[in-house]
Amino acid sequence: MNIAQITLSHRQGIPLYRQLVFALAHAIEQGEIQPGEQLPSERALGQHLGISRTTVVTAYQELEAQGLVRRQVGRGTIVCAVAKDPHASFAWQGKVARGALRASDPTLRLLGEISVDPTIISFAAGIAALDLFPSQLFQEITARIWREQAQRVVELGPTDGLLEFRQAVATMMGVRPSQILALSGSQQGIDLIARCLLDPGDSVLLDAPGYLGAIQIFQAAGAHLIGWDSIHADLNELEDLIVRYRPKLLYTTPTFQNPTGHTLSRQTRLRLLELAARYHLPIIEDDPYRDLAFNFKPPPTLLSLDTQHLVIYLGTFSKTLASGLRLGWLAAPESIVNHLALLKGRSDLFTTSLQQLVVTELLRSGIYTQHIKNMQRAYAQRQAAMLGELRRSSPPDLISSFAVQGGLYLWCQLGYGIDARLALQKALQAGVAFLPGEVFYPDGRGQDELRLCFSAIPPSKIVEGVRRLTQALNELRSAPKQEEHLRR
Amino acid sequence: MNIAQITLSHRQGIPLYRQLVFALAHAIEQGEIQPGEQLPSERALGQHLGISRTTVVTAYQELEAQGLVRRQVGRGTIVCAVAKDPHASFAWQGKVARGALRASDPTLRLLGEISVDPTIISFAAGIAALDLFPSQLFQEITARIWREQAQRVVELGPTDGLLEFRQAVATMMGVRPSQILALSGSQQGIDLIARCLLDPGDSVLLDAPGYLGAIQIFQAAGAHLIGWDSIHADLNELEDLIVRYRPKLLYTTPTFQNPTGHTLSRQTRLRLLELAARYHLPIIEDDPYRDLAFNFKPPPTLLSLDTQHLVIYLGTFSKTLASGLRLGWLAAPESIVNHLALLKGRSDLFTTSLQQLVVTELLRSGIYTQHIKNMQRAYAQRQAAMLGELRRSSPPDLISSFAVQGGLYLWCQLGYGIDARLALQKALQAGVAFLPGEVFYPDGRGQDELRLCFSAIPPSKIVEGVRRLTQALNELRSAPKQEEHLRR
Incomplete structure (x- = not known):
């Protein structure tokens, strides 16, 4: 060759x-x-x-x-x-096909495998506190639905979602039920939106760093990805990017962003919406973390501030209840909901009714609201445990991070030029996993950054995981020649 | 304009x-x-x-x-x-986007809506006999899994599917577990395959008439659809089509075909595989109906006859258990399973574990095998009820049909030049639904054909539905001017 x-x-x-x-x-x-x-x-x-x-x-x-x-x-x-x-x-x-060859990064698939390996403490996937899942209540409601509505559980469900589910979610969101589409997880929403709005060669503006699942979907759609630094949130820069690349859509997680934990201010949201309206730019507001705030009231959603009907909002129960439910929703103007529903019908016909019925009951009964409060307390404690141990067991020049006001993640900076992908290999050997920063950028940056998810694991295990991690990093720092050994 | x-x-x-x-x-x-x-x-x-x-x-x-x-x-x-x-x-x-505009036929979505309208007897959607669903057993197994394996139900599952599910299905299919990918219904499999193998402009060979969900997916992928008459199954014609259009894949339902109920003989299967091997043509074998045979042993699957590893097999529990489960699988060579799994990860991360665990238990315990036998008996009775009433209440020159050896459907020919879409409007007014033949063709044929699903409804209700249908058809025949009225 x-x-x-x-x-x-x-x-x-x-x-x-x-x-x-x-x-x-x-x-x-x-x-x-x-x-x-x-x-x-x-x-x-x-x-x-x-x-x-x-x-x-x-x-x-x-x-x-x-x-x-x-x-x-x-x-x-x-x-x-x-x-x-x-x-x-x-x-x-x-x-x-070309489209299928475009994005072959197996990270999402590997996450599922790592997360079921009992020898590894995983800070990798963004997972809810499953140890606090209201398992007993959930089982009771499930059993009751089977007893009373078995027919509805087994029959063909509507592609848009069950009406009572859409009503319960619409009430929570302050929109009409016809604006809600039930999803098999909000990942499906990103996929449907990409299929609905993107032709190969279109440009997409998105948070950089941002959600890797979205990056992969947009890359696979053949889009040209334009990163926008949503932490500094420079709106002049954003306008420049819009004018220069004429993007087909803007994808952002404005509240407790993945991976940085950053939240856009109300003022920034309003100006962002102004820009989007001026340039006829649809906004995808991916909002899985809003309910997981720690003594902090996040600004209103872009959807609720939007007067021009240009926002498609994505929500999920994966981070507050459990990703095993595969249940999310989108809220948007009816005209685009109808298009997306047609595409959803083609891709999996409909989302299982059982999960929709159980979650509707949780929402109506107030159990969900109470559960959210438990989760907020627990996540705040877990963040404190992780940050505390990071600071105890390692100097800030090796790995540093800032506290966040909500969500699931700490975004960390590595020192000493340590490469996060190399660090991951070393960490996996030590029995701890995280995600290297690179996967959150569309352009290969982030080699000295990494994301830790603090929500999934009880505090004592978090401390043990952080110790394994900082020890692995310390070894990498003191043995730079290690690289050669690891790679063979 | x-x-x-x-x-x-x-x-x-x-x-x-x-x-x-x-x-x-x-x-x-x-x-x-x-x-x-x-x-x-x-x-x-x-x-x-x-x-x-x-x-x-x-x-x-x-x-x-x-x-x-x-x-x-x-x-x-x-x-x-x-x-x-x-x-x-x-x-x-x-x-x-262009791709999303390509196929906007709302038939699949409407099916979901019609099927939950209690005033309509629906022969439209292809639905299992839900009145025979083993609801009690299913609930007991569900409750046990919640008690014993709650963590696995709520946690992030592997994209490929749970290992025990893949093992159980692999045993049933006679393949290796690594050849199995769990799906959120087999519709998802067709969608993933189209995304994996088709670029816009590619040609696809498929049964005509054939499954409308597949037609819609391939059209949306921008493919050029080439219909092959799989009832006459002329392999010289097939070879001509292959040579002329160089299709990227062949999609077929060789056993109790949808909508015709036709089954390809063993001899035809072998020759089809020979042709596919000669022209390097991948075959998608969609096989939802195989287990639903009426005193008839269908020939082996294309997958099992294939020595060249060019078949991707799609299976589902929607027609034997319930489509509400949203659980299917595909079986194929590992190299293409890996590609498809990457695409699945992007589109919905993974399929809910609860359904996989319950169905695994049904497969292992032998309950599934027993249930299949019940379904075979029931479906045969339902076909007999439908055919009998069709012949009693209407002359064959108005609507005619042949008995099938398995599956869910009767394929009917209308007489007197009656248009099936018009007939559907009239039938809906009379409280009965079916699917017009046109939706099963990629090229607008089938205007005087229609499909009736006999599996979903108990015999007495089938008789009532057929009466409503034949009365509507009789009215159309005797009042051809009706068209004008209906259309306004």
Whole structure:
């Protein structure tokens, strides 16, 4: 293979390592690199392309995860597209569409696997405090619904969602039931919106750092991603970006943002809405964390401040109750709700009625409101436990973070040039997981940042997890040559 | 508006009425037709375009369903894009992407609404015999899982599905667990496959008539749809189509096909697989009805006959247990399962664990096998009740049908040139629903055909529904001028 043919683009958009994955995977699929052939060493390829060795390492790991290469001590990285797959008599890889090849980052899928590994204390996925889930109440309501409304549980449900669920949510949101669409989790909402509003080549403005699930969906839609620093929230910069890139939509998490925990002020919200109205820019307000405030009243939603009907609001019960419910909703003007409902019908017909019926009962009975208060208290305690232990067990120049006023996350800065992806490997060996900062940026930044979720785990286990983490970081700091060892 | 600018294509692909909907919707969105303006009469536009008046009527009805026009007695069809929508201060309609505009047929969504209307006996949606659902057993198992495994119900689940579910399904299918991906219903599988394998402009071969959910998904993906008559199953014709259109995939329901009930013979399956292997053509085997055989053993699945690993198999518990579960699976070579799992992670993260755990228990305990036998008996009885009453209450030249060996459907031919969409309107007034044949074709054929689902309803109610239907048809036959009345 002639590596001179590979070219990478340093412009904003797809991270370098991902570009490299595509280039190599393509060459393997096209037979330009044959099974059994050895890829260049990470160092050599990095030097040749003018990128860091770490970037090449990450790309090779991705190729390995995709089953295209095998990495062997002493032999380097060997192409195994054919040999490894017992089904390779049919060339599936060559059948995959451009859209599906665009975003192949397996992070979301890995999260599910890590979170069920009992040996790992995971600060990785953004998960509710399941130990505080009102399990007994939930079971009782579930049993009652089965007794009284079994037919409704098993029958074909309406694509828009059950009317009583939409009414209960509409009441909570202060909108009409016809503005509500039930979702199989709010992730589905982002996916439907991308399918409804984006053509390949469209631009999307979004928080950077921001939610990785949204980044992946917009990338897969073939969109050009434009990051906006929502912490500094410079609206002149935002206007410049709008004028320059003519984005098709703005995606933001204005309240207790993921991953930074930041909240946009009321004043910023109003000016943001003004800009959006002036430039006819739809806003996607992703708002999973609003109810999880710690002695703080967040400003009103963009949806409620919006007089121009340009906001699509996404809500979920994943962070307040449990993500296992797969239940969320969107609230938006009827005309776009109808379009999104058509798309939802095509993608999974409807969301299970049982979950909608149980949650409707929780909302109506006031149990949900009481539960939220418990969660707020617990999350505040958990944040305090995590921040306290971070500060006790590590100097701020190794890992630093700020307290947040709500939500699930601490956003941390690593010192000493430690690479967060390397730190994750070391941490996993020590039995603790987090998400490296890079996955929250559309453009490969964030290599020295990471996100810790404090909500999922009781305080005592948080302390143990933080100790494992800071010890792993300390080892990385004192043994920079460790990198070589880890990668082989 | 200058209707002379509208041109329709008579080539195979998008139905004429749908082409007309797009052309008019586009003109309305672009402001070429203004709110308040009157569209040409159905007759005039039909004559001008050289298409039937019925086609124009159907197009106008679609536009009305989309909220773009209003039809008033004495005033004709009036454009109301702005006036009708209270949120039209933001022009959402103009923001919708090409892909989302491609398939706006609301049939799937309407099915959900019709099926919960208690005044209508619905033969429309393909629904299991919910009156025979093992509700008590299901509740007991659900309660036990909540007691013993509450944590697993609420936590983040793996994107691929719970291992025990995949193992149980793999055992049933005779494949490895790593070849199984849990789905939120098999509809999701078709959607994921389309996203994984299709780029806009690709061709897709599929049964015609065939499953409307698949047609809608492939059309939305921008594919060129090529119908293959799977009842006559002429493999020379199939080869011609493959050579001529170079399709990206073949979608088929080889066993108790939807809507015709037809089953491909073992010999045809083997030859189909040979052709697919020769032309490197992936096959999607959608197989929701296999277990619902009436004293008949269907030939082996394409998946099990396939030696080339080119089949993706879709299964579901919607037709044997209940569609309210939203639980299906796919079985395929690992390399393509991995791709599809990545896409699933992006679209809804994972499928609820509770349903997987309950169904795993049903599979392991043998309850499922016993339940299937009950369903087979019941479905055979229901088909007999429907066929018997059809033949008693109507001459075969009005509506005719053949018995099937399994599945959920009778496929019927209307006589006297009765249009099935018109018949549906009349039938709904009489309190009975079905699906018009047209929705099962990618190219607008089937105007004198319709599908009746016999599985959902107990025999006595089936008889009443068939009587309502045949009476409505008899009225249509004796009053052909009815059309004019109905359409206004």
